[in-house]
Amino acid sequence: MIERVIEVGLPVDEKLVIVRNRLQPDELRGDERRIAIVTGTHGDELEGQYVCYLLNDIIQKNKEHLHGIVDIYPALNPMGIDSITRGIPMFDMDMNRIFPGDERGATAEYVAAGIIKDLSGADMCIDIHSSNIFLRELPQIRINEQSALKLLPFAELLNMDFIWVHSAATVLEATLAYSLNQIGVPTLVVEMGVGMRIDQHNGQQLVDGILNLMQSMGIWTGPVPNVRCPIISRDGHVGYINAEKSGIFVSQVDHLDTVRQGDVVGAIVSPLTGEVLHQIQAPCSGMIFTLREYPVVNEGSLIARILGGSVQ
Amino acid sequence: MREEILYELHSPYRESLKVHGYYFGQGNKTACIVGALRGNEVQQMYVCARLIEVLKKLEAEGAIVEGQEILVIPSVNHASMNIGKRFWPIDDTDINRMFPGYHLGETTQRIASGLFEKIRGYQYGIQLTSFYMMGEIIPHVRILDLGYHNIELAKAFGMQYVMLRRPRPYDSTTLNYNWQVWESNAFSLYTTHTDEFDTPEAMRMVDHILGFLSHCGVITYRKRPGYASHVVTDKNLVTVQTATSGLYRYFRNPGEVVHKGDLLAQVLDPFEATVQEELFAPVDGTVFFRQKSHLINQNAVAFRLLEESTGDM
Ligand SMILES: [Zn+2]
Numbered sequence: 001m002i003e004r005v006i007e008v009g010l011p012v013d014e015k016l017v018i019v020r021n022r023l024q025p026d027e028l029r030g031d032e033r034r035i036a037i038v039t040g041t042h043g044d045e046l047e048g049q050y051v052c053y054l055l056n057d058i059i060q061k062n063k064e065h066l067h068g069i070v071d072i073y074p075a076l077n078p079m080g081i082d083s084i085t086r087g088i089p090m091f092d093m094d095m096n097r098i099f100p101g102d103e104r105g106a107t108a109e110y111v112a113a114g115i116i117k118d119l120s121g122a123d124m125c126i127d128i129h130s131s132n133i134f135l136r137e138l139p140q141i142r143i144n145e146q147s148a149l150k151l152l153p154f155a156e157l158l159n160m161d162f163i164w165v166h167s168a169a170t171v172l173e174a175t176l177a178y179s180l181n182q183i184g185v186p187t188l189v190v191e192m193g194v195g196m197r198i199d200q201h202n203g204q205q206l207v208d209g210i211l212n213l214m215q216s217m218g219i220w221t222g223p224v225p226n227v228r229c230p231i232i233s234r235d236g237h238v239g240y241i242n243a244e245k246s247g248i249f250v251s252q253v254d255h256l257d258t259v260r261q262g263d264v265v266g267a268i269v270s271p272l273t274g275e276v277l278h279q280i281q282a283p284c285s286g287m288i289f290t291l292r293e294y295p296v297v298n299e300g301s302l303i304a305r306i307l308g309g310s311v312q
Numbered sequence: 313m314r315e316e317i318l319y320e321l322h323s324p325y326r327e328s329l330k331v332h333g334y335y336f337g338q339g340n341k342t343a344c345i346v347g348a349l350r351g352n353e354v355q356q357m358y359v360c361a362r363l364i365e366v367l368k369k370l371e372a373e374g375a376i377v378e379g380q381e382i383l384v385i386p387s388v389n390h391a392s393m394n395i396g397k398r399f400w401p402i403d404d405t406d407i408n409r410m411f412p413g414y415h416l417g418e419t420t421q422r423i424a425s426g427l428f429e430k431i432r433g434y435q436y437g438i439q440l441t442s443f444y445m446m447g448e449i450i451p452h453v454r455i456l457d458l459g460y461h462n463i464e465l466a467k468a469f470g471m472q473y474v475m476l477r478r479p480r481p482y483d484s485t486t487l488n489y490n491w492q493v494w495e496s497n498a499f500s501l502y503t504t505h506t507d508e509f510d511t512p513e514a515m516r517m518v519d520h521i522l523g524f525l526s527h528c529g530v531i532t533y534r535k536r537p538g539y540a541s542h543v544v545t546d547k548n549l550v551t552v553q554t555a556t557s558g559l560y561r562y563f564r565n566p567g568e569v570v571h572k573g574d575l576l577a578q579v580l581d582p583f584e585a586t587v588q589e590e591l592f593a594p595v596d597g598t599v600f601f602r603q604k605s606h607l608i609n610q611n612a613v614a615f616r617l618l619e620e621s622t623g624d625m
Binding site: 010087090097106134173174240248270300 | 322582609611612613
């Protein structure tokens with residue numbers, strides 16, 4: 001059942017519409033549990049599009065195994081996806097920095113408030129992101145340390161490679177996940193892949209995990225593949241590499257490679273002079289779980305993150 | 313006056329970004345004034361430029377009190393200004409969401425950190441800034457309510473309004489907030505103009521800043537009488553929203569006094585020009601904010617009115 005959950009009139013003959021597809025058993029008992037799959041907050045992140053498609057397809061072809069409600073929201077920022085804009089077009093702000101929104105605020109804040117309202121009461125929410133156009137990410141879940149105790153048992157079911165328990169930052173209180181966790185909707189933030197691209201393996205991996213989680217919640221009784229056991233890590237075991245020079249980054253490792261401290265990760269080179277401006281070495285040993293995809297770097301641009309590394 | 317490059321960032325394809333600082337007087341770090349942190353804050357940069365012009369004269373006249381140092385930074389993000397962008401060219405991040413910064417972090421964190429190192433610890437921190445909603449706002453001074461704000465000092469600008477606002481989560485990374493954390497008295501000055509400069513308004517802002525500096529004993533300056541400021545909060549503002557969308561035609565400007573029932577704006581059908589909605593003032597008051605665009609969404613904040621006989625908390 002496809003519903004238009006939020007509508008806002010745009011100036012000329014069009015509405016901004018947030019749509020939701022609700023999948024549920026034909027006969028309802030009234031005590032069904034509800035899981036929400038949301039994505040497309042950042043208009044340049046597309047991995048969630050494939051996940052929504054795949055999950056829709058599997059559930060609709062196996063309706064007999066569905067015993068709860070699955071709400072799929074493919075696009076919380078439809079204008080952004082349509083125009084390859086990370087933020088909300090005409091509103092210079094990251095949509096994931098305006099929650100819980102405000103019914104009496106600007107259009108984006110009004111939409112954010114409507115999204116929270118529609119999601120409230122759900123038993124679980126999966127918020128799917130795919131990094132940005134600059135960095136490629138290992139399929140992972142990010143959890144604020146404040147909610148780690150509550151969320152870890154669910155996160156472990158999602159078939160992701162890595163769970164990153166990060167420290168609480170005040171700015172992150174304006175995210176969708178924080179707002180939902182505050183109102184009692186357990187929300188897991190998935191980060192995987194890279195912006196503007198879809199990696200079908202990542203999508204399949206997450207869908208397997210979502211089905212597994214749905215099974216544990218009593219929403220799904222269909223077949224569920226075996227899921228992997230994730231690495232769980234806190235900030236102290238993540239090492240960062242940032243560009244020390246501005247130029248073109250040329251990688252000498254692949255995403256997910258294991259490196260030892262001192263290994264050459266890549267170089268920042270100058271197309272104009274042919275010089276190597278900076279030779280980049282791994283500051284610690286471990287696995288490259290984040291790797292720069294977009295070659296142009298300014299001083300400070302993130303090049304890689306290493307998991308297993310020593311405390312920085 | 314002494315000019316110094318406070319921070320420099322190299323770019324792979326452009327000339328490097330240099331943040332210029334203009335120092336007046338010598339001694340204690342007394343007052344720091346920061347202009348454009350964003351690429352569209354032309355008026356904010358212009359106010360600083362006009363301020364520098366006046367401070368040069370005052371310094372030559374010996375009007376800067378001994379032992380007091382003033383630092384003015386007209387622009388931080390002209391890398392964006394030169395290409396018509398509001399935020400950082402490569403990743404669209406906002407320098408005013410990166411404080412106190414991190415010298416080993418991402419590019420805009422490094423800019424914020426490099427800048428903050430030079431501007432923290434001043435007794436008074438004054439930032440010229442712009443509103444997050446596209447529109448025009450009545451000039452005012454804003455302070456964040458962190459428990460150690462100073463309303464009486466804010467009144468020394470002699471501006472018509474002092475707005476006291478409770479911080480939202482994103483405020484923790486703004487310059488104003490971090491100045492306060494580092495024990496500066498921090499003030500954000502809002503102007504009606506942002507993308508375009510306006511000389512009369514800029515000169516008034518210069519006067520407010522000089523009035524403040526004079527009040528604080530930083531300069532000797534014969535200040536013109538300012539306003540006895542009203543102290544207001546978000547609670548004193550009444551929002552007027554649209555129920556429809558279309559062409560937006562407004563009749564009232566920031567600062568104008570309106571009476572309950574006055575026509576503020578109309579929303580016209582974009583194809584037939586018929587009036588689909590009229591927005592009336594719901595209360596007696598002063599226009600505090602007005603949407604500027606000629607096209608308007610449904611549920612947009614068209615106006616914010618400062619309700620009369622409220623204020624002063
Ligand atoms: Zn995202």
